[in-house]
Amino acid sequence: MGNISFEIGDHIFVIQNKLVKPMKILSIKSRRVNEVKAPDMVIRLEDNYGIPFIDYDVKIIKDHTKITYQRSDYLIEVDPDYKEATLYVHDELALKHALMNLYSSFIVHHNWGLLIHSSCAIEKGKAHIFSGQSGAGKSTAAKLSHPRELLSDEASILKITDQGVTVYNSPFNSELDSSDLEEASLASIQLLHQSLSNRREKISKSDALLQLIDKVFY
Amino acid sequence: MKRYIQNKTYDVTRLDDEYVVLNTDNYTVTKLNGVGGFCWSLLHEEQTVDSLLEAIHKEFPEDEQPDEGEIEEFIMDLIQCELVHHVS
Numbered sequence: 001m002g003n004i005s006f007e008i009g010d011h012i013f014v015i016q017n018k019l020v021k022p023m024k025i026l027s028i029k030s031r032r033v034n035e036v037k038a039p040d041m042v043i044r045l046e047d048n049y050g051i052p053f054i055d056y057d058v059k060i061i062k063d064h065t066k067i068t069y070q071r072s073d074y075l076i077e078v079d080p081d082y083k084e085a086t087l088y089v090h091d092e093l094a095l096k097h098a099l100m101n102l103y104s105s106f107i108v109h110h111n112w113g114l115l116i117h118s119s120c121a122i123e124k125g126k127a128h129i130f131s132g133q134s135g136a137g138k139s140t141a142a143k144l145s146h147p148r149e150l151l152s153d154e155a156s157i158l159k160i161t162d163q164g165v166t167v168y169n170s171p172f173n174s175e176l177d178s179s180d181l182e183e184a185s186l187a188s189i190q191l192l193h194q195s196l197s198n199r200r201e202k203i204s205k206s207d208a209l210l211q212l213i214d215k216v217f218y
Numbered sequence: 219m220k221r222y223i224q225n226k227t228y229d230v231t232r233l234d235d236e237y238v239v240l241n242t243d244n245y246t247v248t249k250l251n252g253v254g255g256f257c258w259s260l261l262h263e264e265q266t267v268d269s270l271l272e273a274i275h276k277e278f279p280e281d282e283q284p285d286e287g288e289i290e291e292f293i294m295d296l297i298q299c300e301l302v303h304h305v306s
Contacts (some may be wrong), residue, residue, distance in 0.1 A: 205233035206249050213247065 008103065009113070009157050009168045011040040017083045019047045026099070026171040041106060042084050045095065048158070049088035050074055058101065058218065062203040074098040082109045100155060100172050113159040115217040118189075120156040120167050121145035127167035127184040128154055131215045132192035141192060149181060154215055158186065189217075220267040221305040223295055228301060230258070232248060254292060264305055267293065271304055284295050 004015045006026060015025060025045070054072040061068045069076040073094035078085040085102055089095040103116075104115040118131035119142035129143035142153040152170035159166040165186040190200070191211050205213075229240045237255030239248045250258055256277060257270050267289050273282055284292070296302035 204236060206236040206238050207240055209231065209233060210247060210249060 002208065005039065005141075006171065009107065009159060010173055011112075012037065012040045014046040015038040016042065018089070019021050019089075019095075021047055021055050021091075023047070023089075023095050025095070027173045041082060043102065044086040047090070047095075049073075050090045050094070052090060053097075055091055067105075069098075069101055069196050071097070072139075073198060074101075074162045078102065078105070082106050096172065100217050103172075107157070108216075113157065113165075115172075116158055116212070117154070117215045117217055118155050118156045119145075119153045120151040120170075122184055123187070124183060125184060126187035127151060127156075128187055129167065129189045130192055131156075131189060131212065133215070136192040136194060138192065141190070151181060151184060219268060221264045221266050222261060222297075222302050223264045223305055224258070224261045224302055227301060238253055239301060244300060246302060248296075253282060253284060257292065258296075258301075260303055261296075268285070 002017070004025070006013050006015065008026075017025070043187065050071075050073045052073055054162065057071065059070045061067075061070070064080065067078050067080065069078075073090035074097065075088040076085060076098055082105070086093065087098045087102065089098055092109070100115060107113045107115065116129065116131055117133065117138070119128045119138040120127050120129050120143060122128075130138050132138055132158075141155050142150050151167055153173055155170050155172045157168040157170050159168065166183050167186050168183045169181065189212070191203075191208070224268075225241075225243075227241065227243045229242055231238045231240075232255065235252040235255075237258060238248040239250065239258065240246075241248070252276060256274065260270060260273055267286060270289055271284075271286060274289075293302060297304065
């Protein structure tokens with residue numbers, strides 16, 4: 001029940017676990033680290049909140065002291081500088097979604113990158129992303145990529161700089177074993193649509209941007 | 219003649235010859251082609267349909283030039299997306 005430090009992407013998070021019910025916090029692939037440098041954010045976890053999942057609607061309220069993200073099964077309170085957050089959750093699903101919501105907001109707040117609904121397979125050291133809404137086939141694409149290694153099967157972490165985009169190993173995996181690789185540079189993004197026939201079409205950058213907007217996790 | 223100008227709360231990204239404009243007030247996203255993006259850039263200052271047409275004629279080849287009706291329709295679309303307003 002003590003403090004646990006995790007490194008995700010370039011950042012270190014200290015988690016203060018005050019959960020009464022035992023819950024899996026992050027994938028076992030997420031790297032635990034010693035607290036050798038100051039954490040970027042301290043996250044306190046508490047349970048006995050709300051009711052089970054109803055829908056994905058998140059109500060966001062901002063004032064000068066804090067930002068809150070509220071769903072039927074979780075409540076996130078975070079300070080405006082994204083240094084400290086408290087997550088009140090109903091169950092393990094709520095905890096996972098709240099952590100992803102918080103992490104996504106954190107990296108956008110710092111203009112560091114994006115958390116995208118997608119799986120990511122590695123081919124010759126380069127990352128290839130398969131993105132789409134729930135049910136579009138992200139995990140299927142990941143499974144069919146075998147024996148290629150996977151960085152993620154549900155959400156990919158993208159660090160965006162002037163030099164390029166780097167994809168990081170995600171601690172938000174659902175079921176598949178992910179790779180021991182920690183990062184790879186982005187080579188392609190596939191936007192998945194269910195269809196009876198399989199084909200790959202190149203789309204314009206502007207259409208790609210528009211279609212990626214609602215694939216960002218929050 | 220009616221004059222139009224951009225609203226001020228937006229973020230624009232140019233990708234190849236196309237423009238993606240985010241309205242940061244109502245979080246709508248609008249995609250513009252090359253001619254549309256050129257008009258959008260000019261609407262940083264007050265423009266009329268005629269002034270836009272004149273500028274397009276100087277900048278683009280004849281087969282890419284819209285007519286007056288298309289420009290009017292384009293302006294109406296931008297107004298509906300709350301990206302441009304009529305200067306009274």
